[in-house]
Amino acid sequence: MGALLLSFAGLLCAAEVVKVGGAHFPPYVVKSNLQESSGLLPQLLEALNQQQSEYHFTMLPTAIVRRFGDLQRGRIDMAIFENPQWGWQGIDAEAVDMGLEDAELFVARSEALRDQHFFDELAGKRLALYRGYHYGFAQFNSDPEFLTTTFNANLGHSHDSNLLMVLRGRADIALVTRSNLYDFLERNREYARQLLISERIDQVYRHHAMIRSGAPISAERFAALLEQLRANGELARIFSPYRIAVTSAAADSSAAEYAAD
Incomplete structure (x- = not known):
């Protein structure tokens, strides 16, 4: 038993930690504090963690008006369920089309x-x-x-x-x-x-993930992980009950840099 616990701890240590901003906004995030949080974002992060061991995705509380600064300062690595038009112009980040529409x-x-x-x-x-x-x-x-x-x-x-x-x-x-x-x-x-x-x-919200420059995970790798969840039905299981359409991610824009003009 002790050997198994040590092995699990070793896997966690080996995994790159990816900090994802979570701002209270039901049904995506319900209560952003770590002890009581629920919603679609925690479900998505759990699915991402269960399907691979290379990265460990964890939610870090933020606020809707504060998330831009948190990403720029590196407090968070990624903001999810975003749109590049929502104030991200001029911020050194890459946009990943998640293939989700609200x-x-x-x-x-x-x-x-x-x-x-x-x-x-x-x-x-x-x-x-x-x-x-x-x-x-x-x-x-x-x-x-x-x-x-x-x-x-x-x-x-x-x-x-x-x-x-x-x-x-x-x-x-x-x-x-x-x-x-x-x-x-x-x-x-x-x-x-x-x-x-x-x-x-x-x-129409075509949801994107905004990933900061220098984040532990690349836009291409995150897009690939999402594609695996789409293929095995996990995205549909999580999002369809809330009338969020699960579509095909645009192949030519799955990772597009969104920096200053």
Whole structure:
């Protein structure tokens, strides 16, 4: 028994540790502290660790607004479920197409005579948005002052709270990721008929991993590990229940450098 424990410890010592930033954002990360964290990111890291022994992926708590600096300083090696347009310009990192797609939807309270045309025009409507997020309708400008003054937006730290603001009449429209919306409805089925969900999509998230220059793992190697999880069905097992589409990663852009122009 002692020999087995020593052998396991030796494998961990031999493995390169890859620090992955985890910011609270359900269902991707639910509570980013290491003792209580859950969600899709911990599941993905567990699957990556189980399939190989060359690297040991571990989640390190960060915040949505702090993750850029954490990666630049080397506090984390990788940020996952990203988009190169979300403020990564000018940061020395490589983008890996993960072959995972989510989307941002508009959600309003269902009312008599209210239909999809309610989402045609945002002017004059009270918006509930997630602080630090980049929205397509705002040209991906996440500056809080810009969003609050230009779009009459309330900026929060919880999609659930934003949806409840809509249900209680404190906001007209909330923007919510598809994965979080259907996770919310699964947990709160009584609200399903009370929400009007847009056919209009603010943006489709083609998820990427952003890997810093000098990280223990290369973009090419991480892309190969993801491809193994795609082939054996692990990505579908983890992400499909949350309506996150598992697609083929773009072969010609699986590792594309995203640095300053």
